[in-house]
Amino acid sequence: xxxxxxxxxxxxxxxxxxxxxxxxxxxxxxxxxxxxxxxxxxxxxxxxxxxxxxxxxxxxxxxxxxxxxxxxxxxxxxxxxxxxxxxxxxxxxxxxxxxxxxxxxxxxxxxxxxxxxxxxxxxxxxxxxxxxxxxxxxxxxxxxxxxxxxxxxxxxxxxxxxxxxxxxxxxxxxxxxxxxxxxxxxx
Amino acid sequence: xxxxxxxxxxxxxxxxxxxxxxxxxxxxxxxxxxxxxxxxxxxxxxxxxxxxxxxxxxxxxxxxxxxxxxxxxxxxxxxxx
Numbered sequence: 001x002x003x004x005x006x007x008x009x010x011x012x013x014x015x016x017x018x019x020x021x022x023x024x025x026x027x028x029x030x031x032x033x034x035x036x037x038x039x040x041x042x043x044x045x046x047x048x049x050x051x052x053x054x055x056x057x058x059x060x061x062x063x064x065x066x067x068x069x070x071x072x073x074x075x076x077x078x079x080x081x082x083x084x085x086x087x088x089x090x091x092x093x094x095x096x097x098x099x100x101x102x103x104x105x106x107x108x109x110x111x112x113x114x115x116x117x118x119x120x121x122x123x124x125x126x127x128x129x130x131x132x133x134x135x136x137x138x139x140x141x142x143x144x145x146x147x148x149x150x151x152x153x154x155x156x157x158x159x160x161x162x163x164x165x166x167x168x169x170x171x172x173x174x175x176x177x178x179x180x181x182x183x184x185x186x187x
Numbered sequence: 188x189x190x191x192x193x194x195x196x197x198x199x200x201x202x203x204x205x206x207x208x209x210x211x212x213x214x215x216x217x218x219x220x221x222x223x224x225x226x227x228x229x230x231x232x233x234x235x236x237x238x239x240x241x242x243x244x245x246x247x248x249x250x251x252x253x254x255x256x257x258x259x260x261x262x263x264x265x266x267x268x
Contacts, residue, residue, distance in 0.1 A: 125229035
């Protein structure tokens with residue numbers, strides 16, 4: 001199969017945003033890069049199916065998202081779910097950014113439902129339109145809008161607690177983690 | 188996996204597929220804060236160099252094309268499903 005230099009360039013140019021999206025999906029750099037690698041291999045061997053002139057980045061995001069969810073289903077069968085363990089680790093570690101607000105935000109974002117976080121990232125950070133995000137997620141435009149709204153509302157709730165006291169997000173997050181942990185034990 | 192818990196909750200989550208926010212409106216201040224942080228966090232990853240292993244993968248993909256090999260990695264055929 002021959003890959004045109006232009007398509008190859010487009011694909012390579014998309015890698016940084018593909019990585020950023022992958023990190024937002026799984027919350028882990030190493031796993032994110034696994035996802036990007038698999039998505040790139042799939043994309044490469046299917047470049048003949050890509051219609052030139054359409055949105056390469058959206059196409060790649062769709063592939064990566066499919067890789068993520070099929071990987072997730074696979075892993076759930078193989079290993080026990082770690083539940084809130086990752087979120088707890090995330091809060092314990094100093095953020096790459098020294099900015100306190102960003103650390104709180106990161107923790108709050110980690111607490112969102114996956115579908116809401118995904119919609120918010122696609123629209124609010126990746127720069128996709130609601131229509132493009134809907135195509136990537138395989139759902140209706142209204143569903144994306146609803147998820148984005150819910151994500152913003154939830155984040156604003158989580159972050160507003162912080163501005164009301166000196167303890168930051170710690171208290172609500174600890175409470176949420178405790179409930180996650182106890183829910184995990186009952187399964 | 189990291190966000191496993193949240194994914195599980197999806198199945199019992201009720202959607203409101205309409206343009207009207209299903210919840211209380213978010214203040215402009217909060218929207219700005221959310222937007223700024225969201226983009227900053229995303230930008231942090233965008234600014235990172237492409238990891239070596241991904242560069243290496245691209246090299247292998249390029250080479251496989253030169254060889255006329257259409258299947259650079261074992262799991263690539265899964266795509267055509």
